[in-house]
Amino acid sequence: MREKESIYLPKLAELVRTEGLTERERLFELKLRNGDELGHQPGQFVELSIFGVGEAPLSISSSPTKKGSFEVGVRAVGNVTNALHRLEKGATVGIRGPFGNGFPLDRLKGQDVLIVAGGIGLVPLRSLVNYIEDNRQDFGRVLLLFGCRTLQEQLFVGELDHWRASKDFEYYESVDRCEDPSWKGQVGVITTLFPQFTIAPEKTYAVIVGPPVMYRFVIAECKNKGIPDDQILLSLERRMKCGVGKCGHCQINNVYVCQEGPVFTYSELKNLEEAI
């Protein structure tokens, strides 16, 4: 295959809006300078460059149904992410992608969907939730479970209010611990939400994104409910330095997460020793 251009060359994008989500996470709305749509699927990611600092893989948090711009939600943890947090409206960043497979919309359509978001796992899942909301008739029941450690860590609080009230979703939430007496919701880890609902497992797809520790427990709950392994979907994080299947950093055994993933079914992962 003859290459058309450098796979490492980012497109320039403008930061059109930023918004604080929590103490550590901010939302960034971006627009490609050449006016193109990003053209992504929910669950895909981009490589975002801050020139002179570096590049980081970030999930696309907005739905492709939202035209003209796209959003990433970012926790400040290191060089690139902290530099991004310091940028102001109008700043230029680089974007490569979209990369990865994304959530399998074709398989989800017509089915019931159980979305399980732990902490900033909600950032990528929001692209799916918003997509479903804009194409609600294509999906069956949609259950949305969101768990995080404390109330202060809840992201997209405006949207959470909307989902709580919306008839489109059956919304469940928990916080691991809470000292706020006004909180009437569940206190406990996200798995404590599972006894609160029943599902039709044969037509339910679970879509799970959260910290690595969460996966094992949530998968067990899904299996408990009778969801088949190939209907349990997870998005995995790995170190990524290229996003295009060259640098080798994202390998799980013989699988390249940036190419075959980041979304996998549990049946694909259960025999991959290094996966979960």
Place this chain on the structure above:
Amino acid sequence: MKYEVITKEDLPPFVNGLLSEIEVVGVKRKDGKFYFDRIESYDELCLDYDVTLIPPKKYLLPPNETLLKFSLGEAIQVEPFIDAAPRIILGVHPYDIKAIELMDAVFSDSNPDANYMERRRNTVIVGVDCRNPSPNAFCPSMGTATTETGFDLMLTDIGEQYVVAIGSEKGEELLKKHARTRQATEADLAQRKAVREEALAKYKLSIKAAVEEIPELLERNYDHPLWEELAAKCLSCGSCTMVCPTCVCFDVQDDVELNLTGGWRFRQWDSCMLQGFAKVATGENFREDRTSRLRHRYFRKGNYMLKRYGKLGCVGCGRCIGACLAEIASPVEAYNRLKEGS
């Protein structure tokens, strides 16, 4: 394939002819060790060597390579950067040619890498059969002691002359333009065959399993105690991967000019044997313990690359065996241990 013959007397004018046209990299000797370097004249060139310290990979995937250049400030501009100056690599052994074929597969796969591909297209490979293999090499076990593909020209020393196998039009052109040759006879080719067979007998190491068996042998032994036993001695220094002709993983970083008006993005060789290779920013390290890193290297070479690119990731050069201070990087020993135990 077409074969020509060039006498040893006619070789220097040929090489010097190439030098007049294009950059030539060849094998040089220093303190009994061999290394690839740019040559200025035929006299610097060594065509009878066992193995070089670092494989010719460095000319296709440089240890440090600029990918982008950008300007900073008000209007950021970014441009790809590709250095693909034409070059001949002269005197590449068959196992290193096999490794380059694997690199070609990696970098042309699904998202072709323009930096590599441009450079590769501008690189002419003139191979030479290895007559005196390194004591650490085990090429016959890997099927890499000779090759019929992957070169533009391939020399075999048959005494007073070299048989030249012609692997590409580009190779043929260069030969026509710069060398005085004659067509090879049956007798020349018979001698070439004999020389190659003689070399085969000189290899000291061999794997007790057939090469086709290796992927499965590993798969059956994912949890074998051997990995932990070897890892207990591993220094996580990455030497075994730095010298390996099939190790292609890299890290990417940015750097800026001192006056902050611009900068560049570069990649540099990285190693899955280093502790932080699979560590993500939140602290999770997916190959934290040495055992999983050491096993990953062996599996990548003997199994994963075959699945992904259709070629095994080890060409039997033995460089890792010589490079590892802890004496635990030998594929021969590992495979043989597994084979004996099975």
